Amino acid sequence: MSVNFRVQLYCLLLMLSALKGEGRYLQENEVTAEGLFSLLNSEVKRESSTDFIYRRPLRCLDMLSVEGQFIFSADRPQLNCAAYFIAEPGEVISVEFSAVDIDCRRGDFLKVFDGWFLKGEKFPSNEDHPLPLPERYVDYCDTGMPRRVVRSSQNVAMIFFRVHSPESGFTITVRKLINPFPCNIISQTREGSFTMVIPHQRTNCSFSIIYPVEIQIEELSLGRLGSNDAPVKRSVPGCGGTGDFVELLGGNGVDTAKMFPVADICYSLKGPAQLKVGCDNAVMRLVSSGKFINRVTFQYRPLDHHELQKLKGNDVEDFCFIE
Ligand SMILES: *[C@@H]1O[C@H](CO)[C@@H](O)[C@H](O)[C@H]1NC(C)=O
Numbered sequence: 117m118s119v120n121f122r123v124q125l126y127c128l129l130l131m132l133s134a135l136k137g138e139g140r141y142l143q144e145n146e147v148t149a150e151g152l153f154s155l156l157n158s159e160v161k162r163e164s165s166t167d168f169i170y171r172r173p174l175r176c177l178d179m180l181s182v183e184g185q186f187i188f189s190a191d192r193p194q195l196n197c198a199a200y201f202i203a204e205p206g207e208v209i210s211v212e213f214s215a216v217d218i219d220c221r222r223g224d225f226l227k228v229f230d231g232w233f234l235k236g237e238k239f240p241s242n243e244d245h246p247l248p249l250p251e252r253y254v255d256y257c258d259t260g261m262p263r264r265v266v267r268s269s270q271n272v273a274m275i276f277f278r279v280h281s282p283e284s285g286f287t288i289t290v291r292k293l294i295n296p297f298p299c300n301i302i303s304q305t306r307e308g309s310f311t312m313v314i315p316h317q318r319t320n321c322s323f324s325i326i327y328p329v330e331i332q333i334e335e336l337s338l339g340r341l342g343s344n345d346a347p348v349k350r351s352v353p354g355c356g357g358t359g360d361f362v363e364l365l366g367g368n369g370v371d372t373a374k375m376f377p378v379a380d381i382c383y384s385l386k387g388p389a390q391l392k393v394g395c396d397n398a399v400m401r402l403v404s405s406g407k408f409i410n411r412v413t414f415q416y417r418p419l420d421h422h423e424l425q426k427l428k429g430n431d432v433e434d435f436c437f438i439e
Pocket of ligand 1: 318320
């Protein structure tokens with residue numbers, strides 16, 4: 117992803133025009149994160165101007181961060197459509213279907229995916245999601261949608277749909293629900309702070325920021341300090357030998373399993389440690405063995421143009437720059 121916003125908007129326009137044709141299936145499409153977030157910016161402004169239940173038509177390519185009712189009605193065959201949903205880190209999304217009028221026998225479909233599919237990659241990755249991949253899809257046509265309400269496992273979800281006949285369509289009602297133990301998260305903003313906690317669970321949680329950022333770790337507690345154990349020594353290389361650590365990942369897709377490690381920290385730390393990651397996606401990942409209560413608090417802010425240029429000047433490999 118280029119930092120240049122205009123280039124991204126241009127990509128989005130290209131992509132929108134591609135979606136009008138009988139392009140490849142959308143899962144392989146070059147939907148960029150930046151393109152999605154630019155759709156979102158106009159939404160937020162509109163939301164603040166209304167007090168009652170928000171209602172609007174759903175577009176063939178859409179991004180929603182607000183609760184409300186969204187009505188899709190095809191004015192012509194729409195073959196590669198997707199709507200992305202995003203909520204606050206501490207929320208999950210519920211999607212309710214009503215007035216579904218599509219022709220499954222003719223090849224129409226409507227699927228909910230528990231996560232995001234972006235540029236052919238999934239978030240959360242197969243490794244990190246609590247459900248096996250087939251169970252992350254709910255297909256209206258397979259099942260007649262016995263569950264009219266589908267709830268996501270994290271703050272992002274999406275639907276894929278294809279409608280051949282004009283006048284066909286459906287309505288979705290999107291709600292946001294509190295998630296007391298948020299684990300896998302995509303940040304809605306480029307700037308903010310977050311505390312990730314894994315209480316005695318053998319699980320790994322990722323916080324993903326789809327923008328080049330500086331991340332500052334304020335506090336990392338791996339549940340060992342306070343016991344009589346000595347702080348864990350940094351194993352060489354990285355923290356592979358220990359079951360509890362934090363890793364910072366960088367990469368250009370959303371699948372954390374395909375990203376590369378920028379830094380590993382496997383000892384508790386107080387006081388700031390900061391890193392700049394000039395990648396499309398920076399991920400703070402907490403790996404937990406289940407023996408401890410692990411917690412990491414961090415802040416992040418976007419890198420400006422000057423900082424990115426400086427990172428590039430350091431002449432590290434490729435276009436994903438780290439300092
Ligand atoms: C968490 O990540 C570590 C290191 O990447 C891996 O060895 C472990 O199997 C993962 N745990 C779970 C529950 O997926």
